[in-house]
Amino acid sequence: MIWETIYSHAMEWVKEAGKNIRQSFDKTLDIQTKSNQNDLVTNIDKETEQFIIRKIKEHYPNHKIMGEEGFGDELVSLEGIVWIIDPIDGTMNFVHQQRNFAISIGVYENGVGMIGIVYDVVHDEMYHAFKGRGAYLNDKKMPKLETASISEAIIALNATWVMPNHRIDHHLMIPLVRDARGTRSYGTAALEMVYVAAGRVDAYISLRLSPWDFAGGAVIVEELGGIVTNLRGEKLNYLNKDSLLVAKPGLHKTIIEEYLKNGEW
Template sequence: MDLHKLDTYAKSLIKEAAYNIKTSLSSELIIESKSEANDLVTNIDKETEQFFIRHIKADFAEHRIFGEEGFGDDIKDLNGYVWLLDPIDGTTNFIHQKQNFAISLGIFKDGVGILGYIYNVMEDSLLSGSLNGGAYLDDLRLPKLSSASVEEAVVGVNARWVVPNRYVHYEGMVKLLQTVRGTRSLGSAAIEISYVVTGRLDAYMSMRLSPWDIAGGLVIAKEVGAIATNLAFEHLDLLDADSFIVSKPGLHEELLKDYIQLK
C-alpha cells in the first residue's frame, strides 16, 4: 500500500465528512445517552462513522474499522490495516458549542501507527502525521518539542480528576495543580492532544480514554517528540480503555514520578 496515496485518500474522506457535519449544524440534532447520562451521542456522530465505513469498505475491502459508535468491526487485535476512528471527538462541545470538536483518526498497520489525523472541524485546521514523515498543521511542518519544567507548565486536565475519583489518588493531583502555572480543560481529548503537539499545552492527561480518542494523536505526537503512555508509564492499550498522558519529553517523567499515583 502506497502511504502517500492512503494519506491523500484519508484526508479527502475527513474533509468530506467535516463538510457533512458542518451542513448538519443547521438541522435539529437527535441526542441520546450511551453508558451514562452525560455520555452523549448524536445522529451526526453515527452518520459520520457510517460514512467513513461505507467508503473504506468499498475502497479497501481488507481494512478493518474500530469506531467509537460501534458500526465497524469487532476488533480483538491490530493485525493488518485498522482505522481507529472517533467521528466526533468532543460530542458535548458539538452539542453545546457547535465548535471545539474534532474528527480523530489513526491508521495502524500490524499494530504500528502509520497515519494520524486530528481535524478541528469548525476551525478548519488539520493536524496530520505519518510514521517517520513528520507532523503538519495544515501545510506547516511542526517543530520538535523541547522540555518544560512542571512549574512553568500549562496542563490539560479535567477538574474531575483532582477530586476524589476511582482511578487516581487525588492528593497528588492537587499537588500538581498547586505546582503548575495553570490548567485548562477543553472538552475534547483530540483537541487537547493537538494543543500539546503544537506546543500550546505542555501536557494533557486523562484517567480514561478509548483507543479511537488517541490513535490519531499518537502518530502525530511521536513525530514531534512528545511522549505518550498510559499513567503507569506503559505502552497504551489500543484495544481497550486506558489512562493517558501526552507530554513534552522530560516533563512526562516528572509528572508520572512525582504527582500521579493510580489506584
C-alpha cells in the first residue's frame, strides 16, 4: 500500500537526518538570522531540509513540499499529497543548548493529515502516527488521551504572550495561568504538541506559528483524541500562520469558553 510505504520512508529518512544532526554537534555552525535577530537558521537546518526533500523527490516526484527554509514548492492549496517539513523546530535551542529541538514532518492528502512524525533527536524519541492506526512513541503505542481539569493541568505556553506590543489580549491569560497547576515553556512547538500527546503536559498555547511548526504534531495529537485549533477554536489553516491551542479533550473546551473566548487572537 502506498501510504504504508510513505510512512516507512518518512521515518527512515527522519532517523537518518537525526543521525546527521547529532554528528554536527562538535562542528562550528554557520548561524544566520531571518526575520529578526532571534529568528535563527543554521547550515544544519538547510542541509536537513535539502536532504529530506531530495529523498522525497527521488521516490515521490509528484508530491508537493512545504519546507520552512524555502527549498520546497510555492503552494496555493493542499490538493494532492503534501509534505510539510520543519527540519529543526527549536533552532534557538539547537544553537544554544544542543537539545530541546525536533525534526517535524506532516504528510497531508487534500488537506487531511495522514502521517505525523516528530523526532526528538537528542533523546532518540520518535513520536509518530498514521491516521486511523494509532500513535506511537518509538515502538510503544500511546494510549488515548483522557480528560483533564484546569486545576490539575500543566500548560505549556510560549512566553511571548506577555508582550503587550504583540497586540493580543495577554491579560486574558493571567486567570488561566493562575488557575492551572503549573506552566512550562520548552521553546519548540513540535515537542510541546507531542508532550500533550504523551501526557507530559495537558495543553499547549502559542501565537503566530507556521504550518511546519504544527503539521506533524497535529496528526499525532488528533489520532489520540486531542483537540487542535487556533485560539478562536477554529480549524487551523495549513497554508498560513495561526495561533494554536492543543489540549486534551474537555480541557480544550474549558480553555476556549472560560478563558479565551473574548480575546482578539
